[in-house]
Amino acid sequence: MARKQGSHSDITGPKVRDAALRLIARHGCAAVSMRQIAAEVGVQAGALYNYTPDKQSLLFDLMCTHMDELLAALADAPIYGTAMARLEAFTRFHIRFHLPRRDQVFVSYMELRNLTPENFAKVEALRRQYEDALETILKDGEAEGVFALPDTRVSTLALIALLTGITNWYRANGRLSIAEVEEIYWSLVRKAVVAA
Amino acid sequence: MARKQGSHSDITGPKVRDAALRLIARHGCAAVSMRQIAAEVGVQAGALYNYTPDKQSLLFDLMCTHMDELLAALADAPIYGTAMARLEAFTRFHIRFHLPRRDQVFVSYMELRNLTPENFAKVEALRRQYEDALETILKDGEAEGVFALPDTRVSTLALIALLTGITNWYRANGRLSIAEVEEIYWSLVRKAVVAA
DNA sequence: GTCTATACCTCGATAGAC
DNA sequence: GTCTATCGAGGTATAGAC
Known part of the structure:
Protein backbone atom coordinates (compact mmCIF):
# COMPACT_ATOMS: atom_id res chain seq x y z
CA MET A 1 0.00 0.00 0.00
CA ALA A 2 2.98 2.31 0.31
CA ARG A 3 2.61 3.64 -3.16
CA LYS A 4 3.84 6.81 -4.73
CA GLN A 5 1.00 9.28 -5.04
CA GLY A 6 -0.41 9.58 -8.55
CA SER A 7 0.58 6.04 -9.52
CA HIS A 8 -2.51 3.87 -9.76
CA SER A 9 -1.98 1.73 -12.82
CA ASP A 10 -3.42 -1.44 -11.35
CA ILE A 11 -6.38 0.39 -9.86
CA THR A 12 -7.24 2.82 -12.63
CA GLY A 13 -6.94 0.27 -15.43
CA PRO A 14 -9.87 -1.88 -14.29
CA LYS A 15 -11.84 1.22 -13.34
CA VAL A 16 -11.50 2.52 -16.88
CA ARG A 17 -12.80 -0.74 -18.30
CA ASP A 18 -15.65 -0.91 -15.80
CA ALA A 19 -16.74 2.65 -16.47
CA ALA A 20 -16.49 2.19 -20.23
CA LEU A 21 -18.53 -1.00 -20.10
CA ARG A 22 -21.30 0.56 -18.02
CA LEU A 23 -21.53 3.75 -20.06
CA ILE A 24 -21.31 2.06 -23.46
CA ALA A 25 -23.96 -0.49 -22.47
CA ARG A 26 -26.23 2.33 -21.38
CA HIS A 27 -25.74 4.81 -24.22
CA GLY A 28 -23.81 3.11 -27.00
CA CYS A 29 -20.18 3.48 -27.95
CA ALA A 30 -20.57 6.41 -30.30
CA ALA A 31 -22.73 8.26 -27.80
CA VAL A 32 -20.16 8.06 -25.01
CA SER A 33 -17.17 10.37 -25.03
CA MET A 34 -13.74 9.68 -23.61
CA ARG A 35 -14.34 12.67 -21.36
CA GLN A 36 -17.43 11.03 -19.88
CA ILE A 37 -15.54 7.81 -19.22
CA ALA A 38 -12.73 9.78 -17.60
CA ALA A 39 -15.17 11.69 -15.42
CA GLU A 40 -16.74 8.41 -14.27
CA VAL A 41 -13.30 7.10 -13.34
CA GLY A 42 -12.29 10.35 -11.69
CA VAL A 43 -9.40 11.35 -13.95
CA GLN A 44 -8.91 13.70 -16.87
CA ALA A 45 -9.51 12.52 -20.44
CA GLY A 46 -5.83 12.48 -21.36
CA ALA A 47 -5.05 9.96 -18.62
CA LEU A 48 -7.18 7.31 -20.32
CA TYR A 49 -4.62 7.00 -23.05
CA ASN A 50 -2.26 5.35 -20.57
CA TYR A 51 -4.64 2.39 -20.68
CA THR A 52 -5.81 2.23 -24.26
CA MET B 1 -44.60 15.91 -63.19
CA ALA B 2 -44.43 19.57 -64.26
CA ARG B 3 -42.95 20.67 -61.00
CA LYS B 4 -40.98 23.76 -60.16
CA GLN B 5 -37.29 22.99 -59.96
CA GLY B 6 -35.98 22.77 -56.42
CA SER B 7 -39.32 21.72 -54.97
CA HIS B 8 -39.20 18.05 -54.04
CA SER B 9 -41.03 17.81 -50.74
CA ASP B 10 -42.87 14.60 -51.51
CA ILE B 11 -39.77 12.99 -53.00
CA THR B 12 -37.10 14.14 -50.60
CA GLY B 13 -39.10 13.43 -47.46
CA PRO B 14 -39.23 9.65 -47.94
CA LYS B 15 -35.65 9.64 -49.18
CA VAL B 16 -34.52 11.27 -45.94
CA ARG B 17 -36.28 8.63 -43.90
CA ASP B 18 -34.94 5.80 -46.05
CA ALA B 19 -31.40 7.06 -45.87
CA ALA B 20 -31.61 7.65 -42.12
CA LEU B 21 -33.02 4.18 -41.55
CA ARG B 22 -30.31 2.47 -43.56
CA LEU B 23 -27.44 4.44 -42.07
CA ILE B 24 -28.68 4.24 -38.50
CA ALA B 25 -29.27 0.50 -38.79
CA ARG B 26 -25.76 0.06 -40.11
CA HIS B 27 -23.81 2.33 -37.77
CA GLY B 28 -26.06 3.43 -34.95
CA CYS B 29 -27.81 6.74 -34.43
CA ALA B 30 -25.04 8.46 -32.54
CA ALA B 31 -22.48 7.33 -35.11
CA VAL B 32 -24.35 8.82 -38.06
CA SER B 33 -24.25 12.56 -38.69
CA MET B 34 -26.93 14.66 -40.29
CA ARG B 35 -24.34 15.49 -42.94
CA GLN B 36 -23.96 11.81 -43.83
CA ILE B 37 -27.70 11.39 -44.14
CA ALA B 38 -27.89 14.50 -46.32
CA ALA B 39 -25.09 13.23 -48.55
CA GLU B 40 -26.91 9.92 -49.00
CA VAL B 41 -30.05 11.80 -50.02
CA GLY B 42 -28.12 14.15 -52.27
CA VAL B 43 -28.83 17.43 -50.49
CA GLN B 44 -26.99 19.67 -48.04
CA ALA B 45 -27.33 19.16 -44.30
CA GLY B 46 -29.43 22.25 -43.75
CA ALA B 47 -32.12 20.99 -46.11
CA LEU B 48 -32.88 18.06 -43.79
CA TYR B 49 -34.44 20.44 -41.31
CA ASN B 50 -37.33 20.98 -43.71
CA TYR B 51 -38.33 17.40 -42.89
CA THR B 52 -37.51 16.98 -39.23
C1' DG C 1 0.59 8.36 -13.99
C1' DT C 2 -1.92 12.34 -14.00
C1' DC C 3 -2.48 16.94 -14.95
C1' DT C 4 -3.44 21.24 -17.90
C1' DA C 5 -3.72 22.98 -22.23
C1' DT C 6 -4.63 22.66 -26.76
C1' DA C 7 -4.54 21.27 -31.84
C1' DC C 8 -7.68 20.01 -35.04
C1' DC C 9 -11.88 18.25 -36.38
C1' DT C 10 -16.85 17.30 -36.77
C1' DC C 11 -21.16 17.82 -34.71
C1' DG C 12 -26.30 19.70 -34.65
C1' DA C 13 -28.69 23.43 -35.78
C1' DT C 14 -29.66 28.17 -37.69
C1' DA C 15 -29.72 32.45 -40.86
C1' DG C 16 -30.41 34.52 -45.01
C1' DA C 17 -29.78 34.51 -50.19
C1' DC C 18 -31.92 32.57 -54.18
C1' DG D 1 -36.99 23.86 -50.91
C1' DT D 2 -32.26 24.09 -51.23
C1' DC D 3 -28.10 26.36 -50.93
C1' DT D 4 -23.85 28.49 -48.62
C1' DA D 5 -21.95 30.02 -44.60
C1' DT D 6 -21.46 29.90 -39.97
C1' DC D 7 -22.06 29.58 -34.74
C1' DG D 8 -21.01 27.42 -30.49
C1' DA D 9 -20.30 23.14 -28.51
C1' DG D 10 -18.05 19.17 -27.88
C1' DG D 11 -15.38 15.19 -30.07
C1' DT D 12 -10.50 12.38 -30.14
C1' DA D 13 -6.05 12.48 -29.33
C1' DT D 14 -1.48 14.61 -28.19
C1' DA D 15 2.30 17.52 -25.82
C1' DG D 16 4.78 18.77 -22.07
C1' DA D 17 4.95 20.08 -17.03
C1' DC D 18 5.01 17.91 -12.60
Whole structure:
Protein backbone atom coordinates (compact mmCIF):
# COMPACT_ATOMS: atom_id res chain seq x y z
CA MET A 1 0.00 0.00 0.00
CA ALA A 2 2.98 2.31 0.31
CA ARG A 3 2.61 3.64 -3.16
CA LYS A 4 3.84 6.81 -4.73
CA GLN A 5 1.00 9.28 -5.04
CA GLY A 6 -0.41 9.58 -8.55
CA SER A 7 0.58 6.04 -9.52
CA HIS A 8 -2.51 3.87 -9.76
CA SER A 9 -1.98 1.73 -12.82
CA ASP A 10 -3.42 -1.44 -11.35
CA ILE A 11 -6.38 0.39 -9.86
CA THR A 12 -7.24 2.82 -12.63
CA GLY A 13 -6.94 0.27 -15.43
CA PRO A 14 -9.87 -1.88 -14.29
CA LYS A 15 -11.84 1.22 -13.34
CA VAL A 16 -11.50 2.52 -16.88
CA ARG A 17 -12.80 -0.74 -18.30
CA ASP A 18 -15.65 -0.91 -15.80
CA ALA A 19 -16.74 2.65 -16.47
CA ALA A 20 -16.49 2.19 -20.23
CA LEU A 21 -18.53 -1.00 -20.10
CA ARG A 22 -21.30 0.56 -18.02
CA LEU A 23 -21.53 3.75 -20.06
CA ILE A 24 -21.31 2.06 -23.46
CA ALA A 25 -23.96 -0.49 -22.47
CA ARG A 26 -26.23 2.33 -21.38
CA HIS A 27 -25.74 4.81 -24.22
CA GLY A 28 -23.81 3.11 -27.00
CA CYS A 29 -20.18 3.48 -27.95
CA ALA A 30 -20.57 6.41 -30.30
CA ALA A 31 -22.73 8.26 -27.80
CA VAL A 32 -20.16 8.06 -25.01
CA SER A 33 -17.17 10.37 -25.03
CA MET A 34 -13.74 9.68 -23.61
CA ARG A 35 -14.34 12.67 -21.36
CA GLN A 36 -17.43 11.03 -19.88
CA ILE A 37 -15.54 7.81 -19.22
CA ALA A 38 -12.73 9.78 -17.60
CA ALA A 39 -15.17 11.69 -15.42
CA GLU A 40 -16.74 8.41 -14.27
CA VAL A 41 -13.30 7.10 -13.34
CA GLY A 42 -12.29 10.35 -11.69
CA VAL A 43 -9.40 11.35 -13.95
CA GLN A 44 -8.91 13.70 -16.87
CA ALA A 45 -9.51 12.52 -20.44
CA GLY A 46 -5.83 12.48 -21.36
CA ALA A 47 -5.05 9.96 -18.62
CA LEU A 48 -7.18 7.31 -20.32
CA TYR A 49 -4.62 7.00 -23.05
CA ASN A 50 -2.26 5.35 -20.57
CA TYR A 51 -4.64 2.39 -20.68
CA THR A 52 -5.81 2.23 -24.26
CA PRO A 53 -4.29 3.45 -27.49
CA ASP A 54 -7.70 4.65 -28.68
CA LYS A 55 -11.43 4.23 -28.27
CA GLN A 56 -11.73 1.42 -30.80
CA SER A 57 -9.19 -0.69 -28.93
CA LEU A 58 -11.06 -0.11 -25.69
CA LEU A 59 -14.30 -1.36 -27.23
CA PHE A 60 -12.61 -4.34 -28.84
CA ASP A 61 -10.94 -5.21 -25.55
CA LEU A 62 -14.26 -5.21 -23.72
CA MET A 63 -15.87 -7.51 -26.27
CA CYS A 64 -12.91 -9.87 -26.54
CA THR A 65 -12.64 -10.16 -22.78
CA HIS A 66 -16.31 -11.05 -22.55
CA MET A 67 -16.03 -13.76 -25.18
CA ASP A 68 -12.82 -15.15 -23.69
CA GLU A 69 -14.40 -15.38 -20.26
CA LEU A 70 -17.46 -17.04 -21.76
CA LEU A 71 -15.43 -19.69 -23.56
CA ALA A 72 -13.22 -20.28 -20.54
CA ALA A 73 -16.27 -20.70 -18.28
CA LEU A 74 -17.86 -23.05 -20.83
CA ALA A 75 -14.74 -25.19 -20.87
CA ASP A 76 -14.89 -25.42 -17.07
CA ALA A 77 -18.64 -26.09 -16.88
CA PRO A 78 -19.84 -29.59 -15.96
CA ILE A 79 -21.29 -30.47 -19.34
CA TYR A 80 -21.13 -34.22 -19.95
CA GLY A 81 -23.23 -37.36 -20.25
CA THR A 82 -26.08 -37.94 -22.66
CA ALA A 83 -27.07 -35.28 -25.17
CA MET A 84 -30.12 -34.51 -23.04
CA ALA A 85 -27.98 -34.06 -19.93
CA ARG A 86 -25.53 -31.88 -21.81
CA LEU A 87 -28.29 -29.73 -23.29
CA GLU A 88 -29.71 -29.14 -19.83
CA ALA A 89 -26.26 -28.30 -18.46
CA PHE A 90 -25.59 -25.95 -21.38
CA THR A 91 -28.94 -24.22 -20.94
CA ARG A 92 -28.36 -23.65 -17.24
CA PHE A 93 -24.76 -22.58 -17.85
CA HIS A 94 -25.84 -20.05 -20.47
CA ILE A 95 -28.41 -18.48 -18.19
CA ARG A 96 -26.18 -18.44 -15.13
CA PHE A 97 -23.29 -16.92 -17.03
CA HIS A 98 -25.23 -14.27 -18.94
CA LEU A 99 -27.82 -13.04 -16.45
CA PRO A 100 -25.33 -11.34 -14.11
CA ARG A 101 -23.57 -9.78 -17.12
CA ARG A 102 -26.22 -7.59 -18.68
CA ASP A 103 -23.79 -4.87 -19.68
CA GLN A 104 -21.31 -7.25 -21.31
CA VAL A 105 -24.06 -8.98 -23.29
CA PHE A 106 -25.50 -5.67 -24.40
CA VAL A 107 -22.15 -4.36 -25.59
CA SER A 108 -21.15 -7.61 -27.25
CA TYR A 109 -24.32 -7.72 -29.35
CA MET A 110 -24.98 -4.07 -30.06
CA GLU A 111 -21.53 -2.73 -30.76
CA LEU A 112 -20.41 -5.31 -33.30
CA ARG A 113 -21.10 -2.81 -36.04
CA ASN A 114 -18.70 -0.32 -34.51
CA LEU A 115 -15.73 -2.66 -34.75
CA THR A 116 -13.22 -2.46 -37.56
CA PRO A 117 -13.56 -5.37 -40.00
CA GLU A 118 -10.51 -7.11 -38.53
CA ASN A 119 -11.76 -6.83 -34.97
CA PHE A 120 -15.25 -7.87 -36.04
CA ALA A 121 -13.90 -11.03 -37.62
CA LYS A 122 -12.04 -11.96 -34.44
CA VAL A 123 -15.08 -11.50 -32.21
CA GLU A 124 -17.29 -13.39 -34.64
CA ALA A 125 -14.88 -16.32 -34.62
CA LEU A 126 -15.14 -16.51 -30.84
CA ARG A 127 -18.92 -16.34 -30.99
CA ARG A 128 -18.95 -19.11 -33.59
CA GLN A 129 -16.95 -21.33 -31.23
CA TYR A 130 -19.63 -20.91 -28.61
CA GLU A 131 -22.44 -21.65 -31.04
CA ASP A 132 -20.66 -24.74 -32.24
CA ALA A 133 -20.57 -26.13 -28.72
CA LEU A 134 -24.36 -26.11 -28.66
CA GLU A 135 -24.66 -27.37 -32.21
CA THR A 136 -22.53 -30.38 -31.34
CA ILE A 137 -24.88 -31.26 -28.50
CA LEU A 138 -27.89 -30.99 -30.79
CA LYS A 139 -26.24 -33.13 -33.47
CA ASP A 140 -25.35 -35.80 -30.92
CA GLY A 141 -28.91 -35.80 -29.64
CA GLU A 142 -30.24 -36.30 -33.14
CA ALA A 143 -27.80 -39.16 -33.67
CA GLU A 144 -29.03 -40.72 -30.43
CA GLY A 145 -32.58 -40.31 -31.67
CA VAL A 146 -33.57 -38.33 -28.57
CA PHE A 147 -33.82 -34.95 -30.35
CA ALA A 148 -35.86 -34.19 -33.47
CA LEU A 149 -34.98 -30.90 -35.14
CA PRO A 150 -36.15 -29.36 -38.39
CA ASP A 151 -32.68 -27.83 -39.03
CA THR A 152 -29.78 -28.29 -36.65
CA ARG A 153 -27.88 -25.10 -37.43
CA VAL A 154 -30.95 -22.90 -37.38
CA SER A 155 -32.16 -24.56 -34.18
CA THR A 156 -28.80 -23.76 -32.60
CA LEU A 157 -29.15 -20.08 -33.39
CA ALA A 158 -32.79 -20.13 -32.37
CA LEU A 159 -32.04 -21.56 -28.93
CA ILE A 160 -29.23 -19.08 -28.32
CA ALA A 161 -31.51 -16.18 -29.29
CA LEU A 162 -34.20 -17.57 -27.01
CA LEU A 163 -31.84 -17.82 -24.04
CA THR A 164 -29.95 -14.59 -24.58
CA GLY A 165 -33.22 -12.70 -24.85
CA ILE A 166 -33.61 -13.16 -21.11
CA THR A 167 -31.18 -10.34 -20.50
CA ASN A 168 -33.65 -7.94 -22.12
CA TRP A 169 -36.29 -8.34 -19.44
CA TYR A 170 -34.75 -10.02 -16.40
CA ARG A 171 -34.35 -7.81 -13.34
CA ALA A 172 -32.35 -9.00 -10.34
CA ASN A 173 -35.04 -7.77 -7.95
CA GLY A 174 -37.99 -8.87 -10.06
CA ARG A 175 -40.51 -11.61 -9.31
CA LEU A 176 -38.27 -14.44 -10.55
CA SER A 177 -34.98 -15.77 -9.22
CA ILE A 178 -32.28 -17.00 -11.58
CA ALA A 179 -33.10 -20.55 -10.51
CA GLU A 180 -36.74 -20.06 -11.47
CA VAL A 181 -35.75 -18.59 -14.83
CA GLU A 182 -33.55 -21.63 -15.42
CA GLU A 183 -36.49 -23.95 -14.83
CA ILE A 184 -38.79 -22.03 -17.13
CA TYR A 185 -36.33 -21.91 -19.99
CA TRP A 186 -35.12 -25.45 -19.60
CA SER A 187 -38.73 -26.56 -19.83
CA LEU A 188 -39.20 -24.63 -23.08
CA VAL A 189 -35.90 -25.77 -24.57
CA ARG A 190 -36.38 -29.43 -23.68
CA LYS A 191 -39.84 -29.59 -25.20
CA ALA A 192 -38.76 -27.73 -28.33
CA VAL A 193 -36.03 -30.23 -29.21
CA VAL A 194 -37.21 -33.57 -27.85
CA ALA A 195 -38.29 -36.28 -30.28
CA ALA A 196 -42.02 -37.02 -30.21
CA MET B 1 -44.60 15.91 -63.19
CA ALA B 2 -44.43 19.57 -64.26
CA ARG B 3 -42.95 20.67 -61.00
CA LYS B 4 -40.98 23.76 -60.16
CA GLN B 5 -37.29 22.99 -59.96
CA GLY B 6 -35.98 22.77 -56.42
CA SER B 7 -39.32 21.72 -54.97
CA HIS B 8 -39.20 18.05 -54.04
CA SER B 9 -41.03 17.81 -50.74
CA ASP B 10 -42.87 14.60 -51.51
CA ILE B 11 -39.77 12.99 -53.00
CA THR B 12 -37.10 14.14 -50.60
CA GLY B 13 -39.10 13.43 -47.46
CA PRO B 14 -39.23 9.65 -47.94
CA LYS B 15 -35.65 9.64 -49.18
CA VAL B 16 -34.52 11.27 -45.94
CA ARG B 17 -36.28 8.63 -43.90
CA ASP B 18 -34.94 5.80 -46.05
CA ALA B 19 -31.40 7.06 -45.87
CA ALA B 20 -31.61 7.65 -42.12
CA LEU B 21 -33.02 4.18 -41.55
CA ARG B 22 -30.31 2.47 -43.56
CA LEU B 23 -27.44 4.44 -42.07
CA ILE B 24 -28.68 4.24 -38.50
CA ALA B 25 -29.27 0.50 -38.79
CA ARG B 26 -25.76 0.06 -40.11
CA HIS B 27 -23.81 2.33 -37.77
CA GLY B 28 -26.06 3.43 -34.95
CA CYS B 29 -27.81 6.74 -34.43
CA ALA B 30 -25.04 8.46 -32.54
CA ALA B 31 -22.48 7.33 -35.11
CA VAL B 32 -24.35 8.82 -38.06
CA SER B 33 -24.25 12.56 -38.69
CA MET B 34 -26.93 14.66 -40.29
CA ARG B 35 -24.34 15.49 -42.94
CA GLN B 36 -23.96 11.81 -43.83
CA ILE B 37 -27.70 11.39 -44.14
CA ALA B 38 -27.89 14.50 -46.32
CA ALA B 39 -25.09 13.23 -48.55
CA GLU B 40 -26.91 9.92 -49.00
CA VAL B 41 -30.05 11.80 -50.02
CA GLY B 42 -28.12 14.15 -52.27
CA VAL B 43 -28.83 17.43 -50.49
CA GLN B 44 -26.99 19.67 -48.04
CA ALA B 45 -27.33 19.16 -44.30
CA GLY B 46 -29.43 22.25 -43.75
CA ALA B 47 -32.12 20.99 -46.11
CA LEU B 48 -32.88 18.06 -43.79
CA TYR B 49 -34.44 20.44 -41.31
CA ASN B 50 -37.33 20.98 -43.71
CA TYR B 51 -38.33 17.40 -42.89
CA THR B 52 -37.51 16.98 -39.23
CA PRO B 53 -37.15 19.50 -36.42
CA ASP B 54 -34.13 17.64 -35.09
CA LYS B 55 -32.30 14.32 -35.06
CA GLN B 56 -34.19 12.92 -32.09
CA SER B 57 -37.52 13.45 -33.83
CA LEU B 58 -36.21 11.70 -36.92
CA LEU B 59 -35.21 8.65 -34.89
CA PHE B 60 -38.48 8.62 -32.99
CA ASP B 61 -40.43 8.89 -36.21
CA LEU B 62 -38.63 5.89 -37.70
CA MET B 63 -39.34 3.76 -34.66
CA CYS B 64 -42.96 4.86 -34.29
CA THR B 65 -43.66 4.26 -37.94
CA HIS B 66 -42.28 0.76 -37.69
CA MET B 67 -44.41 -0.08 -34.65
CA ASP B 68 -47.51 1.47 -36.18
CA GLU B 69 -47.07 -0.53 -39.37
CA LEU B 70 -46.51 -3.68 -37.32
CA LEU B 71 -49.68 -3.22 -35.30
CA ALA B 72 -51.71 -2.28 -38.39
CA ALA B 73 -50.47 -5.37 -40.22
CA LEU B 74 -51.22 -7.51 -37.19
CA ALA B 75 -54.78 -6.20 -37.08
CA ASP B 76 -55.18 -7.12 -40.76
CA ALA B 77 -53.59 -10.54 -40.46
CA PRO B 78 -55.80 -13.64 -40.67
CA ILE B 79 -55.37 -14.73 -37.06
CA TYR B 80 -58.46 -16.60 -35.83
CA GLY B 81 -59.73 -20.00 -34.81
CA THR B 82 -58.34 -22.22 -32.08
CA ALA B 83 -55.40 -21.08 -29.99
CA MET B 84 -53.20 -23.49 -31.91
CA ALA B 85 -54.35 -22.06 -35.24
CA ARG B 86 -53.83 -18.51 -34.01
CA LEU B 87 -50.37 -19.29 -32.68
CA GLU B 88 -49.37 -20.71 -36.04
CA ALA B 89 -50.81 -17.69 -37.83
CA PHE B 90 -49.04 -15.32 -35.42
CA THR B 91 -45.73 -17.13 -35.85
CA ARG B 92 -45.94 -16.98 -39.63
CA PHE B 93 -47.10 -13.38 -39.54
CA HIS B 94 -44.21 -12.35 -37.31
CA ILE B 95 -41.63 -13.97 -39.58
CA ARG B 96 -43.18 -12.66 -42.79
CA PHE B 97 -43.44 -9.13 -41.46
CA HIS B 98 -40.01 -8.88 -39.85
CA LEU B 99 -37.73 -10.73 -42.27
CA PRO B 100 -37.99 -8.14 -45.08
CA ARG B 101 -37.48 -5.33 -42.54
CA ARG B 102 -34.03 -5.99 -41.14
CA ASP B 103 -33.14 -2.32 -40.82
CA GLN B 104 -36.37 -1.37 -39.06
CA VAL B 105 -36.02 -4.22 -36.57
CA PHE B 106 -32.41 -3.33 -35.90
CA VAL B 107 -33.19 0.31 -35.26
CA SER B 108 -36.27 -0.40 -33.19
CA TYR B 109 -34.37 -2.67 -30.82
CA MET B 110 -30.96 -1.02 -30.65
CA GLU B 111 -31.81 2.64 -30.51
CA LEU B 112 -34.35 2.56 -27.70
CA ARG B 113 -31.69 3.87 -25.36
CA ASN B 114 -31.19 6.95 -27.51
CA LEU B 115 -34.80 8.08 -27.17
CA THR B 116 -35.87 10.70 -24.69
CA PRO B 117 -37.82 9.22 -21.76
CA GLU B 118 -41.14 10.45 -23.19
CA ASN B 119 -40.47 8.97 -26.62
CA PHE B 120 -39.19 5.76 -25.07
CA ALA B 121 -42.40 5.33 -23.10
CA LYS B 122 -44.50 5.75 -26.23
CA VAL B 123 -42.54 3.17 -28.22
CA GLU B 124 -42.58 0.74 -25.32
CA ALA B 125 -46.35 1.04 -25.06
CA LEU B 126 -46.66 0.06 -28.72
CA ARG B 127 -44.33 -2.86 -28.26
CA ARG B 128 -46.31 -3.98 -25.22
CA GLN B 129 -49.47 -4.04 -27.34
CA TYR B 130 -47.80 -6.42 -29.75
CA GLU B 131 -46.53 -8.68 -26.97
CA ASP B 132 -49.99 -8.78 -25.42
CA ALA B 133 -51.47 -10.10 -28.66
CA LEU B 134 -49.25 -13.15 -28.38
CA GLU B 135 -49.78 -13.49 -24.65
CA THR B 136 -53.54 -13.61 -25.18
CA ILE B 137 -53.13 -16.49 -27.60
CA LEU B 138 -50.97 -18.38 -25.13
CA LYS B 139 -53.42 -17.79 -22.27
CA ASP B 140 -56.32 -19.01 -24.40
CA GLY B 141 -54.37 -22.10 -25.34
CA GLU B 142 -53.69 -22.86 -21.71
CA ALA B 143 -57.37 -22.40 -20.92
CA GLU B 144 -58.21 -24.81 -23.72
CA GLY B 145 -55.70 -27.25 -22.24
CA VAL B 146 -53.81 -27.47 -25.53
CA PHE B 147 -50.77 -25.48 -24.35
CA ALA B 148 -48.72 -26.17 -21.23
CA LEU B 149 -46.40 -23.33 -20.24
CA PRO B 150 -44.19 -22.86 -17.21
CA ASP B 151 -44.90 -19.09 -17.14
CA THR B 152 -47.16 -17.39 -19.66
CA ARG B 153 -45.62 -13.93 -19.61
CA VAL B 154 -42.06 -15.19 -19.77
CA SER B 155 -42.99 -17.65 -22.49
CA THR B 156 -44.41 -14.76 -24.49
CA LEU B 157 -41.18 -12.84 -24.31
CA ALA B 158 -39.18 -16.00 -24.98
CA LEU B 159 -41.08 -16.78 -28.18
CA ILE B 160 -40.75 -13.22 -29.46
CA ALA B 161 -37.00 -13.28 -28.80
CA LEU B 162 -36.77 -16.63 -30.55
CA LEU B 163 -38.60 -15.35 -33.63
CA THR B 164 -37.04 -11.92 -33.82
CA GLY B 165 -33.58 -13.48 -33.58
CA ILE B 166 -34.05 -14.71 -37.15
CA THR B 167 -33.23 -11.23 -38.45
CA ASN B 168 -29.71 -11.63 -37.05
CA TRP B 169 -28.74 -14.46 -39.35
CA TYR B 170 -31.26 -14.65 -42.22
CA ARG B 171 -29.99 -13.62 -45.62
CA ALA B 172 -32.36 -13.17 -48.55
CA ASN B 173 -30.02 -15.07 -50.86
CA GLY B 174 -29.03 -17.73 -48.33
CA ARG B 175 -29.86 -21.43 -48.39
CA LEU B 176 -33.34 -20.99 -46.88
CA SER B 177 -36.45 -19.29 -48.25
CA ILE B 178 -38.79 -17.39 -45.96
CA ALA B 179 -41.29 -20.23 -46.33
CA GLU B 180 -38.69 -22.74 -45.14
CA VAL B 181 -37.76 -20.55 -42.20
CA GLU B 182 -41.46 -20.37 -41.29
CA GLU B 183 -41.69 -24.15 -41.22
CA ILE B 184 -38.60 -24.54 -39.07
CA TYR B 185 -39.69 -21.98 -36.50
CA TRP B 186 -43.28 -23.06 -36.40
CA SER B 187 -42.07 -26.57 -35.67
CA LEU B 188 -39.94 -25.31 -32.75
CA VAL B 189 -42.64 -23.02 -31.40
CA ARG B 190 -45.40 -25.61 -31.59
CA LYS B 191 -43.39 -28.24 -29.78
CA ALA B 192 -42.24 -25.79 -27.12
CA VAL B 193 -45.76 -24.81 -26.06
CA VAL B 194 -47.90 -27.87 -26.72
CA ALA B 195 -49.28 -29.85 -23.76
CA ALA B 196 -47.68 -33.27 -23.39
C1' DG C 1 0.59 8.36 -13.99
C1' DT C 2 -1.92 12.34 -14.00
C1' DC C 3 -2.48 16.94 -14.95
C1' DT C 4 -3.44 21.24 -17.90
C1' DA C 5 -3.72 22.98 -22.23
C1' DT C 6 -4.63 22.66 -26.76
C1' DA C 7 -4.54 21.27 -31.84
C1' DC C 8 -7.68 20.01 -35.04
C1' DC C 9 -11.88 18.25 -36.38
C1' DT C 10 -16.85 17.30 -36.77
C1' DC C 11 -21.16 17.82 -34.71
C1' DG C 12 -26.30 19.70 -34.65
C1' DA C 13 -28.69 23.43 -35.78
C1' DT C 14 -29.66 28.17 -37.69
C1' DA C 15 -29.72 32.45 -40.86
C1' DG C 16 -30.41 34.52 -45.01
C1' DA C 17 -29.78 34.51 -50.19
C1' DC C 18 -31.92 32.57 -54.18
C1' DG D 1 -36.99 23.86 -50.91
C1' DT D 2 -32.26 24.09 -51.23
C1' DC D 3 -28.10 26.36 -50.93
C1' DT D 4 -23.85 28.49 -48.62
C1' DA D 5 -21.95 30.02 -44.60
C1' DT D 6 -21.46 29.90 -39.97
C1' DC D 7 -22.06 29.58 -34.74
C1' DG D 8 -21.01 27.42 -30.49
C1' DA D 9 -20.30 23.14 -28.51
C1' DG D 10 -18.05 19.17 -27.88
C1' DG D 11 -15.38 15.19 -30.07
C1' DT D 12 -10.50 12.38 -30.14
C1' DA D 13 -6.05 12.48 -29.33
C1' DT D 14 -1.48 14.61 -28.19
C1' DA D 15 2.30 17.52 -25.82
C1' DG D 16 4.78 18.77 -22.07
C1' DA D 17 4.95 20.08 -17.03
C1' DC D 18 5.01 17.91 -12.60
